[in-house]
Amino acid sequence: MDDHIPSETSGETLDRSYFSDENQHDFKVVGQPSPRLDARGHVTGTTRYFEDNHFRGTLHIKVCRSKRHHAKLTRIDPAPAMNVPGVVRVLTAKDVPANWYTVLRLINVGPNDEPVLAEDSVRYLGEPICAVVAESEAAAIEGASRVQVDYEDLPVVLDVEEALKPDAQIVNPVHGKNYFEYEGHPFRRIRFGDVEKGFAEADHIFEHRYQSRPIEQAPVETTGCIVKPEGDGRLTIYSDTQACFFTLDNTALILDVPTAKLRVVGGTVGGGFGGKVDVMVEPLACIAAMLTNRPVKFVYDRAEEMQVSSPRAAERIYIKDGVMKDGRIVARKMTFYIDSGAYSRHTPYGVTKASAHVPGPYSIPNVWADCHCVYTNRTPSSAMRGFGVTIGDFALESQMDRIAKTLGLDPLIFRLKNAYRDGDTKAHRKKVEGAALIEVIQRAAELVGHDLPEEYRKMSSVKREAK
Amino acid sequence: MASRIVTLLVNGTPQEVIVRPGTTLVSVLRDQLELTGTKRGCADGSCGACSVVVDGKAVRSCLIPAETVDEAEVTTVEGITPVGGLGPLQEALVEGFATQCGFCNSGMLMVATALIAENPDPSDADIMRAISGNVCRCTGYHPIIRAIRDAAAKMRGAQQIAAE
Amino acid sequence: MLDRVDVPSDLNAALETLAGCRAGAILSGGTLLMPEINTRATGLTTLVSLKKLDLAGISVSGTRVTIGATTTLDAFGRDERLALLKPVVESIASPPVRNMASVAGNLFAAQPYGDLAVALLALDAEVEIAGPKGKRQAPVSEIVKKGVAADEIVTALTFDLPDGGSWFYAKTMRRNTNSAAIVCVAARVQVEGGVVKSASIALGGAGPRPLRVPSVEAALVGKPLDAESVTAAAAKFEADCEPFTDAYASAWYRTRVIPVHIRRALVGA
Ligand SMILES: Cc1cc2nc3c(=O)[nH]c(=O)nc-3n(C[C@H](O)[C@H](O)[C@H](O)COP(=O)(O)OP(=O)(O)OC[C@H]3O[C@@H](n4cnc5c(N)ncnc54)[C@H](O)[C@@H]3O)c2cc1C
Numbered sequence: 001m002d003d004h005i006p007s008e009t010s011g012e013t014l015d016r017s018y019f020s021d022e023n024q025h026d027f028k029v030v031g032q033p034s035p036r037l038d039a040r041g042h043v044t045g046t047t048r049y050f051e052d053n054h055f056r057g058t059l060h061i062k063v064c065r066s067k068r069h070h071a072k073l074t075r076i077d078p079a080p081a082m083n084v085p086g087v088v089r090v091l092t093a094k095d096v097p098a099n100w101y102t103v104l105r106l107i108n109v110g111p112n113d114e115p116v117l118a119e120d121s122v123r124y125l126g127e128p129i130c131a132v133v134a135e136s137e138a139a140a141i142e143g144a145s146r147v148q149v150d151y152e153d154l155p156v157v158l159d160v161e162e163a164l165k166p167d168a169q170i171v172n173p174v175h176g177k178n179y180f181e182y183e184g185h186p187f188r189r190i191r192f193g194d195v196e197k198g199f200a201e202a203d204h205i206f207e208h209r210y211q212s213r214p215i216e217q218a219p220v221e222t223t224g225c226i227v228k229p230e231g232d233g234r235l236t237i238y239s240d241t242q243a244c245f246f247t248l249d250n251t252a253l254i255l256d257v258p259t260a261k262l263r264v265v266g267g268t269v270g271g272g273f274g275g276k277v278d279v280m281v282e283p284l285a286c287i288a289a290m291l292t293n294r295p296v297k298f299v300y301d302r303a304e305e306m307q308v309s310s311p312r313a314a315e316r317i318y319i320k321d322g323v324m325k326d327g328r329i330v331a332r333k334m335t336f337y338i339d340s341g342a343y344s345r346h347t348p349y350g351v352t353k354a355s356a357h358v359p360g361p362y363s364i365p366n367v368w369a370d371c372h373c374v375y376t377n378r379t380p381s382s383a384m385r386g387f388g389v390t391i392g393d394f395a396l397e398s399q400m401d402r403i404a405k406t407l408g409l410d411p412l413i414f415r416l417k418n419a420y421r422d423g424d425t426k427a428h429r430k431k432v433e434g435a436a437l438i439e440v441i442q443r444a445a446e447l448v449g450h451d452l453p454e455e456y457r458k459m460s461s462v463k464r465e466a467k
Numbered sequence: 468m469a470s471r472i473v474t475l476l477v478n479g480t481p482q483e484v485i486v487r488p489g490t491t492l493v494s495v496l497r498d499q500l501e502l503t504g505t506k507r508g509c510a511d512g513s514c515g516a517c518s519v520v521v522d523g524k525a526v527r528s529c530l531i532p533a534e535t536v537d538e539a540e541v542t543t544v545e546g547i548t549p550v551g552g553l554g555p556l557q558e559a560l561v562e563g564f565a566t567q568c569g570f571c572n573s574g575m576l577m578v579a580t581a582l583i584a585e586n587p588d589p590s591d592a593d594i595m596r597a598i599s600g601n602v603c604r605c606t607g608y609h610p611i612i613r614a615i616r617d618a619a620a621k622m623r624g625a626q627q628i629a630a631e
Numbered sequence: 632m633l634d635r636v637d638v639p640s641d642l643n644a645a646l647e648t649l650a651g652c653r654a655g656a657i658l659s660g661g662t663l664l665m666p667e668i669n670t671r672a673t674g675l676t677t678l679v680s681l682k683k684l685d686l687a688g689i690s691v692s693g694t695r696v697t698i699g700a701t702t703t704l705d706a707f708g709r710d711e712r713l714a715l716l717k718p719v720v721e722s723i724a725s726p727p728v729r730n731m732a733s734v735a736g737n738l739f740a741a742q743p744y745g746d747l748a749v750a751l752l753a754l755d756a757e758v759e760i761a762g763p764k765g766k767r768q769a770p771v772s773e774i775v776k777k778g779v780a781a782d783e784i785v786t787a788l789t790f791d792l793p794d795g796g797s798w799f800y801a802k803t804m805r806r807n808t809n810s811a812a813i814v815c816v817a818a819r820v821q822v823e824g825g826v827v828k829s830a831s832i833a834l835g836g837a838g839p840r841p842l843r844v845p846s847v848e849a850a851l852v853g854k855p856l857d858a859e860s861v862t863a864a865a866a867k868f869e870a871d872c873e874p875f876t877d878a879y880a881s882a883w884y885r886t887r888v889i890p891v892h893i894r895r896a897l898v899g900a
Contacts (some may be wrong), residue, residue, distance in 0.1 A: 035561060043576065045504020045544035052503035084632075124473040138489070138632045144671035220508045220516050220570045220604050270506070270570030271604045277496030301670050440614040469635060487677065489633035489668060511666030513729055520803045524705070524730040530665035531731075532658070534636040586745060599808040600725025 010104030021345040025136050049268050050238040050348055051065050051299065053226055059088060061288055061298035062140035063282075064147040065308065066122035069158070069377040070171070071151035073120055073129065081132050086139030086293060090147065091131040093346040095287055097172050097256040103278060104344055106249055108325040113174040114343035114380065116283055121154070123342035125169055126308040126381050133288045133296065160316055160337035160374040171342055173377040180340065180373035181346040188355040192427040193366035198331025202322030206403050209318050210395035214311035214339070217384050221270025224299030225286040235289055236263045237282050250279040255286055262286070273308050274383035278345055290352050314339040315354075317395040322366075327409050327417045328396070331366040334357040336392070341380035346387070348373045353388030356428050360396040362418040363436045367427035391447075412441050416456050421464055435461040477502070484535045488512045493517045494529035498542060506571045508602075515601030518574035519543050525581035525597075544573040547580055556580065557623070559609070559618035563581030567605035575601050580614045587623050591616065605607035632666065634676050640683040642761055642784070650763050650782040652677040657784060659701055659733040661739055662724070680816035681733075684784055689713070694792045700785045704747070707734060715798055719750045719817070722802040725809040738774055742839060742877060743811040746802055748775050752833035753817040756790035763818040775840050780824040793819045801896035802835070805879060805889070812836045813880045814889055816896035820856060827851045827860075832893065836885055839874040845891065846870040862898045865890035 041047035064081075078090035093115060100112040118129045128235035132143035135388065155169040162168060163178040182188050199205060225239040240245045244266040252259040269276060278284055285298040300309060307436050315338050338352050340347035351373040358369040385392075404411040418437060424432045438461045445452050476484045477500060496502045508516035510529050517529040520542040547554045553561065554572050556579055564602070566572055577599055582589055582597040589597070593613045603611060635652070639645045649655050655677035658664055667673050686699040691712045698707065707713060708720035708729065723729060723737075723746050737747040738758070750769070758769040762783040771788070779785060786791035799818040802812035815835030821828045830848040835841050846867040874885035 033564075036564065036566060036570060039561040039564075039566045040553070042566040042572045043544075043553065043560045044548045045502075047569050048503075049506070049570065051507065052497075056499060056501070136487075141670070142672045164794050218604055219568075220514050220602055221506065221568075222508070225507055257517060269568060270508075271568045273604070302513070303670060435553045471636075491665070491669070498807045510669035512724075515725070515727065518727050525727040526730050527662075527727055529669065530661045532636050532661070532665070534679065535638055535661075535682045537638070537657070540859055560731070582726075596721075596808060597726055600727055 003260050007121070041392050042445070047268060049221060049270050050225060051221075052299075053228075053238045053265075055226070055228055055295040058226065058295040058297050059133050059135060059139045059288060059292060060137045061284060061296060062130045062132050062134070062137070063284070063304075064132065064144040064149065065304075066118065066125060066127040066129060066151075067149070068153060069124055069125050070169070071122055071154045071433060072150060072152040072154060073118060073122060073297060075148065075150040076129060077148035078130055078132075080148055081143035084134070084137040084139055084143045084146060087132055088135065089133040089144040089288065090143070091117065091121045091133065091284060091287055091291075092129075095291070096254060096283070096289075096333045098254050099305075100254070101279065101283075101343070102250050102253050103246060103346065104348065106246065107255075107349070109344075109348055111174055112344070113172055121224070122151075123187060124377050126304070128284075128308075131284045131288065131298075133292065133422040142417075156377045158374060158376055160314075160339050160372070163374050163376050164337075164372065169244070171377055178375045180344060180351070180375075182348075182352075182373075188351055188371040190355050190367060190369035190371075190427050192429075193331075195331045195333050195368040198366035199320070199322040199333075202321045202330050203325045204407065206321045206323065206399065206404060206406070207317065207319070208399055210391075210398060211316045212312075212314055212391045212394065213404040214314045214379065214381060214421070215384060216309070216311045217271070217273035217275030218305065219269075219271030219273060219275055222302060222305040223276055223281055224297070225281045225285050226291040226295060226297045227282070227287050228295040229293050230263075231328065234261050234263055235286050235450075236265060237286065239264060239266045239282055240269050240272075240276055240398070240459045241266050241275070241282070242269055246277060247279050247282050250284045251286055254283040255290070273385050274387060275310070277383045278310050295371040308379055310345050310380050312384035312387055312390070313341075313350060313381035315376075315391040315395075317392065319395060319399045321399065321403060323403055323407070325407075326402075327407060327414050329362060329364045329403075329418050331360075331368075332362075332364045333368040334358050334370075334392075336371040337374055338372065338388075339378060339381060341378045342377055343380040344373075345380045345382035347367050347381050350381075350383070350388035352389050354392050356384050357389045357392050358427055360400075361394065361420050361435070362415075363420040363424045363432075364418065364427075369427070401451075412445055412450065412452065416452075416459055418425065418443055419459075419461070423464075429451055437461065470514075471534055473537045475536065475538070476532075476540045477541055484533070488532075489532070490533050491529050492519070492521075492531040492533050492536060492541070494531045495540070496528060502543050502545050506570055506573055508570070508574075509523060513577065513600075514571075514596075514604070516571055517573040518577045518601065520577050520581050522584040523581070523584070542577070542580070544576055547576065555621045556583070556618040559614035559621070562596065563610050563614035565607060565610035567603075567607050571601060571603040572617045575603070575611055579618070582615070583619050583622060587619060587626070589615070589619055632676070636678045636680065638680040638683050638817075640685070642684055642686075642786070645679050645681065645684060645784060646761060646782065646820040648677065648679050649784070655679060655781075657681060657778065659736040660703065660731040662732045663674055663736060663744075664727050664732060680778075681784070692790070694793050697787055697789045698734055699705040699787050701733045704729040704732045704734065704737070707747075713792070715792065715795060716750065719747055719800050719859060722746055722800075722804075722815075734788060738771065739778065740784065742841070742875070743813070743815070743836045745775075745841050746812060746815050746835055749815045749833045750800060750817040750841060751790065752817050752841050753831050754790040754793065755831060756788050758785055759787040759789070760784065762788050772843065796799055797821050799896045801892060803892050809885060811877075811879050811900060814885060814892040815841075816892050819892075820851070820897065821858050825855055826853050832887065834868075834872065836880070837868070837874055839873065839875065839888055842871060844868050844871040844893075856897065857896065858898050861894050862890070868893065
């Protein structure tokens with residue numbers, strides 16, 4: 001507990017010793033501290049988050065959620081919930097005009113695969129089955145606990161590689177198989193050079209497996225919204241979404257109304273980190289508001305935020321590298337199994353990002369990647385800070401350290417030897433621009449007093465040194 | 468259901484509210500008195516966003532049924548904001564870039580207010596202990612700790628001048 | 632759903648309400664009970680708050696300490712007479728939670744919470760309980776294991792303050808502050824003539840409730856209090872423990888580290 005917090009270092013202007021020909025502008029703001037416009041509101045408690053809008057007569061939603069990972073729903077009986085004093089209504093799938101969550105359709109990735117409220121089956125623990133609307137939060141909680149649901153258990157798939165076995169239980173009938181299909185391929189592929197030839201030429205082969213768990217964004221403000229019916233027949237949605245237009249478009253599609261019927265008030269987010277891009281609360285609150293003509297609030301409690309708000313996907317990654325004695329990587333093969341959970345949300349897109357990031361910020365002549373987006377009976381995963389890339393980087397940089405250690409190479413020099421430069425072609429055929437890995441490593445080495453030999457101090461992302 | 472009248476002195480103003488059984492203090496403050504600076508984050512005491520000062524002690528307003536604090540003195544973030552300006556802690560948070568999404572700030576401020584009232588010269592370790600139950604998921608802890616330290620120093624300075 | 636929250640100022644009134652209601656619970660600091668009420672259908676209809684019962688306070692006569700049930704962990708931690716036990720209190724939650732949490736409430740905390748209960752177990756504390764049939768006393772080990780009847784209220788705790796050299800406490804967490812125990816060790820070990828004369832060792836994180844490890848205690852008596860004999864004695868922990876898996880650690884991990892933490896608590900690294 002005697003950690004000392006260092007004083008702030010003074011704001012530095014742009015370091016022109018690097019990228020000397022990159023930026024010739026005279027910066028007025030970069031490098032100068034300027035106060036945040038929202039800071040005053042934050043420290044006086046006057047910044048308006050969605051829940052700070054208060055309307056008399058607001059109703060509250062609590063969702064009755066699946067207690068199973070995978071099951072047929074043989075009976076849903078909301079009657080006992082209706083007996084709780086204060087419960088006004090119970091919404092089931094039948095109350096949802098177009099019962100598909102559609103976020104991927106908006107960016108032309110399909111098909112729709114996730115119901116807003118479960119119809120005949122549940123595919124992950126915590127999947128919403130019905131929504132209890134009540135005069136108070138306590139009544140909504142009580143009501144949700146009383147809804148009678150009968151399940152007929154189905155086999156459960158919880159492991160990404162098990163899910164891809166030919167006889168595996170199908171998680172999501174929309175796909176009919178436990179993976180997302182990319183233009184006719186069962187996974188995203190990267191093929192660059194000839195990895196097998198590279199492995200044959202290599203002095204050393206390194207093969208390792210890496211794995212991560214789902215990671216919850218855990219914003220301090222949980223996911224939520226308040227929907228208020230207006231006199232002109234429109235609904236105003238006060239939301240903490242990170243993506244107001246996702247909310248607007250998805251909600252309109254689900255309610256089957258023109259977007260002009262909805263007004264989204266948002267943009268003030270009490271922490272999101274990617275966890276608030278999926279449109280999970282607004283459609284149900286809108287439906288309840290339309291059916292009751294009352295303001296309705298639907299806010300996740302902390303347990304829901306942890307259990308059902310989409311986390312960063314769990315990934316399993318295999319890396320095989322062919323490396324020469326001098327530390328040049330000549331071939332890299334990566335296989336990703338990325339756990340989408342029971343539905344797609346943003347994970348098919350995250351998998352594409354993962355593939356584009358292969359083989360990391362290094363120029364390797366032979367690269368191969370198979371990136372599987374896999375369905376399992378787990379909480380659907382989605383966006384979180386650099387999703388698709390971050391876990392791949394964890395695996396790649398762990399692999400780099402292991403190789404350096406085994407070959408007795410300085411881990412920074414090993415990276416510099418393989419660093420990508422401007423003008424190189426990446427494995428997905430894009431030309432590298434604005435590379436900065438070399439300069440970042442050089443500066444980091446300097447800051448921690450890690451001596452680099454002259455030739456590595458002179459390297460540059462902009463120009464390859466003559467051989 | 469027996470509702471009850473609860474009397475509170477909130478930020479120096481006497482308030483009477485009618486509460487249904489088990490209504491929490493955070494709900495009274497936000498929903499009835501419309502003092503929405505106090506935030507609701509977890510309802511289980513673990514995030515600290517709802518921290519307020521009750522009878523001189525920082526507490527979690529989400530874990531307090533209003534009936535149990537009848538006649539108490541409550542201070543919220545609204546109560547430490549001077550008319551037309553900022554208090555020293557608030558100023559230090561702004562100047563030290565100790566705000567990001569802003570959701571933890573009110574709770575942090577109230578815990579820091581209670582800390583400095585009791586210990587005008589807290590060490591970094593004291594500050595860390597004091598805010599150890601307040602979550603900042605944007606993870607700006609270091610600027611927050613620095614700001615509390617700076618504000619405490621400023622307040623000590625002001626006190627000394629006043630004394631001289 | 633709650634339909635009644637009482638804040639009686641008289642113990643008998645509190646007992647009567649408790650006895651007379653269908654689904655009631657005692658509310659002390661509320662740091663355990665309120666999270667339940669806020670987020671789950673608990674079935675509770677009545678809360679009886681102990682806030683105004685005048686059960687808070689600490690008295691020390693000689694080495695005998697009596698602590699009122701509603702004394703907050705904060706007040707406990709500030710009492711200079713109990714400075715030896717301050718590390719126990721400071722290992723629990725964070726200051727705002729300690730400003731609310733009561734000592735009696737800690738006896739009923741589900742593992743891996745209940746760090747004060749672990750310490751009280753090692754101190755062989757006595758619990759004073761008031762009920763419809765009057766007052767009774769029970770060893771803390773019994774209360775920690777079985778709880779009290781629904782119509783009873785814990786009113787105070789008593790124990791003998793150990794002397795500095797014989798008291799050991801170490802809580803291992805994932806973070807330095809404000810986290811639940813991976814393993815919590817509290818022990819009172821008396822050494823005479825170079826060998827252990829008596830040992831009472833309690834653990835948290837080692838089973839469904841805070842527990843004592845009589846096998847370890849017995850193995851230590853008669854031996855010097857050094858790394859070798861503590862290591863040998865700690866190895867016997869399994870007979871008394873049932874380590875569990877939770878978000879903080881797996882049963883496997885706890886099983887591996889329990890003897891290590893017993894050794895570290897008693898003889899350092
Ligand atoms: C964020 C957070 C972190 C925490 N960290 C820790 C930690 O690190 N270690 C730890 O040990 N605990 C921790 N806790 C749990 C809790 O704060 C403590 O265990 C505390 O001592 C409980 O006391 P209370 O007065 O708040 O209990 P309450 O919530 O008031 O009561 C808890 C239970 O005990 C019963 N009860 C209370 N008093 C009596 C009585 N006098 N007679 C009979 N029954 C009674 C109640 O009916 C209830 O069932 C934490 C809690 C929170 C919210």
